[in-house]
Amino acid sequence: MKSFLVHYVRPLWLTILIGLILSIIGTLLSVAQPLVIRNLINSLSKEYSSSLLLNVVLLISIPILATVISYVQTFFLSGVGQKITQKLRGDLFNRMLGLHTEYLDKTPPGKMYQSIQDSIIVGEGYIDRELVPAILSFFTLLFIFASMFWMDISLSLVIMACGLITVLLTALTGARVKSVEKKYVDIRSESAGYLQESLENIRTIRLFGGGDKEFKVWKDWLALDRLYWMKRRLIGDFNEKGILILFQSLCLSIVIIYGYIKIRHGVLNIGSIVAFLAYVPMVFQSVSSLQRVQLGTKRVKVVLDPIYSIFNNPAENSGTLKPSLEQKEMGIRFDHVDFNYPNRSEGLTNVNFSLAPGSTTLIVGPSGVGKSTIIDLITGLYDPLKGKVEIAGCATVEWNKKLLRQAIGIVPQNVVIWNRTLRENLLYGLSSAEQITDERINEIIHKTHLDSLVKKLPKGLDEKLGPNAIQASGGERQRIALARALLRSPSILIFDEVTSALDPILTEEIIELIWIQEITSTKLIVSHRLTFASRVDQILVVNPDGTVTAGRHTDLKNNHNLYRKLVMADQFGGSRA
Numbered sequence: 001m002k003s004f005l006v007h008y009v010r011p012l013w014l015t016i017l018i019g020l021i022l023s024i025i026g027t028l029l030s031v032a033q034p035l036v037i038r039n040l041i042n043s044l045s046k047e048y049s050s051s052l053l054l055n056v057v058l059l060i061s062i063p064i065l066a067t068v069i070s071y072v073q074t075f076f077l078s079g080v081g082q083k084i085t086q087k088l089r090g091d092l093f094n095r096m097l098g099l100h101t102e103y104l105d106k107t108p109p110g111k112m113y114q115s116i117q118d119s120i121i122v123g124e125g126y127i128d129r130e131l132v133p134a135i136l137s138f139f140t141l142l143f144i145f146a147s148m149f150w151m152d153i154s155l156s157l158v159i160m161a162c163g164l165i166t167v168l169l170t171a172l173t174g175a176r177v178k179s180v181e182k183k184y185v186d187i188r189s190e191s192a193g194y195l196q197e198s199l200e201n202i203r204t205i206r207l208f209g210g211g212d213k214e215f216k217v218w219k220d221w222l223a224l225d226r227l228y229w230m231k232r233r234l235i236g237d238f239n240e241k242g243i244l245i246l247f248q249s250l251c252l253s254i255v256i257i258y259g260y261i262k263i264r265h266g267v268l269n270i271g272s273i274v275a276f277l278a279y280v281p282m283v284f285q286s287v288s289s290l291q292r293v294q295l296g297t298k299r300v301k302v303v304l305d306p307i308y309s310i311f312n313n314p315a316e317n318s319g320t321l322k323p324s325l326e327q328k329e330m331g332i333r334f335d336h337v338d339f340n341y342p343n344r345s346e347g348l349t350n351v352n353f354s355l356a357p358g359s360t361t362l363i364v365g366p367s368g369v370g371k372s373t374i375i376d377l378i379t380g381l382y383d384p385l386k387g388k389v390e391i392a393g394c395a396t397v398e399w400n401k402k403l404l405r406q407a408i409g410i411v412p413q414n415v416v417i418w419n420r421t422l423r424e425n426l427l428y429g430l431s432s433a434e435q436i437t438d439e440r441i442n443e444i445i446h447k448t449h450l451d452s453l454v455k456k457l458p459k460g461l462d463e464k465l466g467p468n469a470i471q472a473s474g475g476e477r478q479r480i481a482l483a484r485a486l487l488r489s490p491s492i493l494i495f496d497e498v499t500s501a502l503d504p505i506l507t508e509e510i511i512e513l514i515w516i517q518e519i520t521s522t523k524l525i526v527s528h529r530l531t532f533a534s535r536v537d538q539i540l541v542v543n544p545d546g547t548v549t550a551g552r553h554t555d556l557k558n559n560h561n562l563y564r565k566l567v568m569a570d571q572f573g574g575s576r577a
């Protein structure tokens with residue numbers, strides 16, 4: 001945690017230093033006030049003197065000066081935590097964007113969202129409201145004890161002992177705080193994950209009549225949240241306030257009784273007792289602030305655990321190789337590739353094939369054998385466990401991943417349409433988006449049969465598509481994804497079940513598009529439909545044992561049992577091929 005704080009605090013050292021110096025001056029002034037009161041009380045019984053007047057002036061001016069300094073100091077210090085929070089939230093989001101696909105696969109987005117939200121606790125909650133006041137309290141205690149020891153050593157020692165016992169007792173109960181806090185943070189991030197998934201799928205919940213069940217699950221989460229919130233509150237309050245109030249009252253009584261005895265013996269004056277009585281609440285206020293930071297440190301460590309895990313989890317591997325993207329066609333080669341997803345024993349085994357630049361390839365096979373996995377390897381979302389995947393002659397592990405993906409246009413199985421304008425959706429991720437003319441966009445819109453959607457939208461290309469692209473049908477979404485891929489003029493164009501949401505007529509038209517386009521890209525089509533199998537340059541059949549057989553339609557139909565069965569089963573392909 002120390003190195004973490006240093007990393008975020010170091011750039012702000014000057015602001016912090018000025019703020020701290022001002023705060024220390026302010027603290028000194030507040031601590032000096034009881035001494036002024038002491039002098040004033042002691043001089044009341046004597047003749048009028050200039051020192052009486054001086055003390056009256058000091059008594060009035062010190063609080064005014066302390067207030068002014070406190071305002072200026074707030075200007076410097078209060079923004080520190082906020083700045084740290086902003087930086088941390090930015091870094092976290094950036095880190096999440098670059099995390100390894102494996103981590104993203106197993107972490108619910110709601111949980112990651114909660115980590116970004118929790119980072120507010122670190123900066124604004126902990127640093128602003130706990131750490132900075134605690135540092136000031138430390139100085140306050142130093143000054144108070146210096147002036148108390150100057151007035152009377154034994155009474156100071158008594159107050160010190162009360163303070164120490166308070167700190168000790170709170171430290172003992174503090175251990176429980178951390179375990180309750182951990183449970184509370186877990187509950188909040190798990191429930192955030194649950195909530196995010198439910199809200200994203202409200203339509204499904206409604207269609208399956210799962211509303212009552214989901215409401216009950218959410219109420220259970222809320223009950224658990226409340227239970228731990230109460231535990232956290234009760235333990236925290238006892239730790240923070242209960243012990244403190246008890247020992248402060250005890251300490252005040254001791255000062256009065258012990259002070260009375262000392263006055264009777266003539267070893268202490270009444271002014272000093274008044275000063276001591278003024279110092280006791282200040283001592284306990286400072287102790288309370290130190291306790292709060294001790295508790296806060298425990299809490300913040302718990303909050304930081306998932307944040308560290310995000311920073312410590314490996315980022316996506318990215319090589320340094322930046323092949324030229326000038327060449328518009330890129331060959332693809334799988335060379336003795338083995339791959340299985342984490343915690344899976346089955347996967348692709350010894351896969352070998354080559355796709356010539358500009359060629360068109362169809363990937364077929366039963367459901368779940370690994371067709372999309374081949375795409376995951378080509379796009380570099382995963383790296384092969386053995387062998388290599390080469391694009392344009394360079395292994396994907398060596399490619400700079402950003403650059404690799406710039407060369408690829410993909411129409412994925414699960415299309416994501418953002419709640420942004422149609423134009424933004426079409427140009428999504430394009431580094432040269434501003435150079436794409438409306439003419440070019442309209443050309444692609446026409447080719448992908450999106451004209452009718454554009455006409456329907458009140459603001460056309462500049463209409464927002466709504467949450468979950470509510471303004472677009474399933475087929476329209478697929479065509480938006482297709483247009484988005486085409487607008488990239490990619491070197492490799494991948495269609496993963498591109499026609500699954502299209503009607504047969506549109507399917508035919510879109511498939512034709514793959515050929516009539518001026519697209520010279522290397523094309524890969526994952527499809528259960530074999531309508532166009534005889535037209536492609538090569539077919540890759542992914543077999544149930546994870547191997548891949550490459551060949552042409554006629555050869556495979558004659559020699560490959562599984563392929564023949566697939567052809568027969570495909571109602572359109574079976575009749576045409």
Ligand SMILES: Nc1ncnc2c1ncn2[C@@H]1O[C@H](COP(=O)(O)OP(=O)(O)OP(=O)(O)O)[C@@H](O)[C@H]1O
Nearest residue numbers: 105341342344365366367368369370371372373374
């Ligand atoms: N990220 C992942 N983590 C773990 N397992 C995965 C992951 N993605 C896919 N799988 C599993 O790997 C296997 C192959 O999946 P893949 O999506 O490549 O199949 P597919 O041939 O494209 O299937 P379909 O035709 O049904 O789309 C499946 O058993 C799937 O459950």
